[in-house]
Amino acid sequence: SIPTGPAGPLRFPRDFGWGAATSAYQIEGAAKEDGRGESVWDTFSRVPGRTRNGDTGDVAADHYHRYAEDLDLMRDLGLRSYRFSISWPRVQPDGTGAPNQRGLDFYRRLLDGLHERGIAPMATLFHWDLPQALQDAGGWESRDTAHRFADYADAVFTALGDRVPVWLTINEPKTVVQNGYLMGHHAPGRQDPDAAYLVAHHLQLAHGLAVRALRAGNGTGRIGPALNLHPCYPTDDSPEATAAARLYDGYENRLYLDSLLKGSYPQDVLADLGPQSRMVRGIRDDDLAVISSPVDLLAVQYYTPIYVTADGSTEHRWPTSEAGWQQIYPDGMYDILTRVTRDYGPIPLTVTENGLPTPDTLTGDDTVDDSGRITFLRDHLTAAHRAISAGVPLESFHVWSMLDNFEWDEGYDQRWGLVYVDYATQRRVLKRSAHWYRSVIAEGGF
Numbered sequence: 159s160i161p162t163g164p165a166g167p168l169r170f171p172r173d174f175g176w177g178a179a180t181s182a183y184q185i186e187g188a189a190k191e192d193g194r195g196e197s198v199w200d201t202f203s204r205v206p207g208r209t210r211n212g213d214t215g216d217v218a219a220d221h222y223h224r225y226a227e228d229l230d231l232m233r234d235l236g237l238r239s240y241r242f243s244i245s246w247p248r249v250q251p252d253g254t255g256a257p258n259q260r261g262l263d264f265y266r267r268l269l270d271g272l273h274e275r276g277i278a279p280m281a282t283l284f285h286w287d288l289p290q291a292l293q294d295a296g297g298w299e300s301r302d303t304a305h306r307f308a309d310y311a312d313a314v315f316t317a318l319g320d321r322v323p324v325w326l327t328i329n330e331p332k333t334v335v336q337n338g339y340l341m342g343h344h345a346p347g348r349q350d351p352d353a354a355y356l357v358a359h360h361l362q363l364a365h366g367l368a369v370r371a372l373r374a375g376n377g378t379g380r381i382g383p384a385l386n387l388h389p390c391y392p393t394d395d396s397p398e399a400t401a402a403a404r405l406y407d408g409y410e411n412r413l414y415l416d417s418l419l420k421g422s423y424p425q426d427v428l429a430d431l432g433p434q435s436r437m438v439r440g441i442r443d444d445d446l447a448v449i450s451s452p453v454d455l456l457a458v459q460y461y462t463p464i465y466v467t468a469d470g471s472t473e474h475r476w477p478t479s480e481a482g483w484q485q486i487y488p489d490g491m492y493d494i495l496t497r498v499t500r501d502y503g504p505i506p507l508t509v510t511e512n513g514l515p516t517p518d519t520l521t522g523d524d525t526v527d528d529s530g531r532i533t534f535l536r537d538h539l540t541a542a543h544r545a546i547s548a549g550v551p552l553e554s555f556h557v558w559s560m561l562d563n564f565e566w567d568e569g570y571d572q573r574w575g576l577v578y579v580d581y582a583t584q585r586r587v588l589k590r591s592a593h594w595y596r597s598v599i600a601e602g603g604f
């Protein structure tokens with residue numbers, strides 16, 4: 159039986175933006191079509207040993223060709239909001255210069271299709287697929303890349319600005335920093351802490367320059383950053399654990415939130431990095447003013463809490479999902495949403511990602527029983543509802559993900575979708591969670 163709310167029916171605001179999310183490299187495929195250039199993920203995924211089973215996004219869920227069918231599925235679910243990302247190397251194959259019209263045309267068709275179906279688009283400008291040519295010129299370690307990003311954003315605003323009510327600049331700068339430059343299991347595969355935080359600064363700068371480009375140019379929509387936030391809890395109430403969790407929070411959350419919304423980097427993090435770090439040396443006079451250019455909303459992505467011990471290491475407290483890094487803790491959703499509102503003021507919020515991978519299999523009668531996803535989403539939506547009741551201005555919620563897709567270094571083995579993709583045939587099958595979500599949207603709750 160489908161689980162219902164723990165304390166009777168929960169009702170969300172009438173105009174709540176029920177949604178789902180994807181990103182370009184994870185679903186589109188068509189890696190060489192219509193003039194698309196190479197991105198760092200094309201390069202990285204082709205290096206032997208970097209991704210599970212050697213998987214790449216060359217074909218992915220073939221959304222580039224099947225987008226109309228996918229839009230029909232979204233309409234079938236009753237989605238009100240669809241968050242997707244625009245591939246920079248489709249728009250600028252080498253990361254600079256005149257836009258590639260055929261690449262822009264795909265997004266125009268997608269936006270028209272959303273419009274026809276009454277689904278509001280939310281477009282992310284950068285979801286990790288940096289043009290390889292820019293990587294070759296230094297990538298995010300180069301300050302110039304932030305300016306290239308603003309030029310790219312401006313080209314997209316000019317071409318598509320009449321059709322996009324909400325723009326998100328950079329998806330999860332922290333994941334680029336941590337997975338791409340600290341741990342190295344994402345593109346570009348570096349393990350260099352000194353480079354990593356300079357990259358963080360340049361990503362923040364790129365965000366601010368894009369916000370300014372929108373305000374200066376043709377774009378009419380709202381704009382904001384997309385941050386994955388992790389509530390950081392001490393494992394005990396000793397002063398040591400409390401201090402360690404506080405610094406951890408600086409690196410996970412305040413480094414991004416404070417620079418965007420307070421116009422300063424957290425002093426404890428800057429002190430920890432040290433005055434000789436490349437990041438601290440790379441901050442110029444006007445940068446924080448650019449980074450903190452006023453935004454219209456903040457997109458929050460919540461997956462897991464972090465528990466920090468007295469010596470600064472981390473522990474797991476809750477059951478993990480198939481993604482080993484993810485502990486299932488719905489109250490963390492409440493904690494992070496209320497904390498953002500408390501510490502940064504009543505800025506409109508959207509949850510742009512929340513979800514988990516489940517061991518889904520397609521049965522003979524074409525069903526996929528992902529009851530674990532239903533429980534997870536029900537519990538996290540319940541926590542989000544509690545946050546709304548506590549005064550958090552939460553506008554919308556997007557499940558990660560609409561479709562099973564290329565889960566980066568984990569390849570296609572992890573299935574995060576509401577919709578099952580049979581990769582051998584590219585057939586789509588609604589999972590049980592999709593049917594459940596459809597009824598939640600229709601009822602305005604559960």
Ligand code: PNW
Pocket residue numbers: 181184329330333386461462483511558565566574
């Ligand atoms: C996000 N963590 O990445 C990305 O935005 C998606 O592209 C991705 O598919 C999805 O979450 C699932 O992984 C994250 O360590 C990566 O907490 C790491 C974390 C969170 C989100």
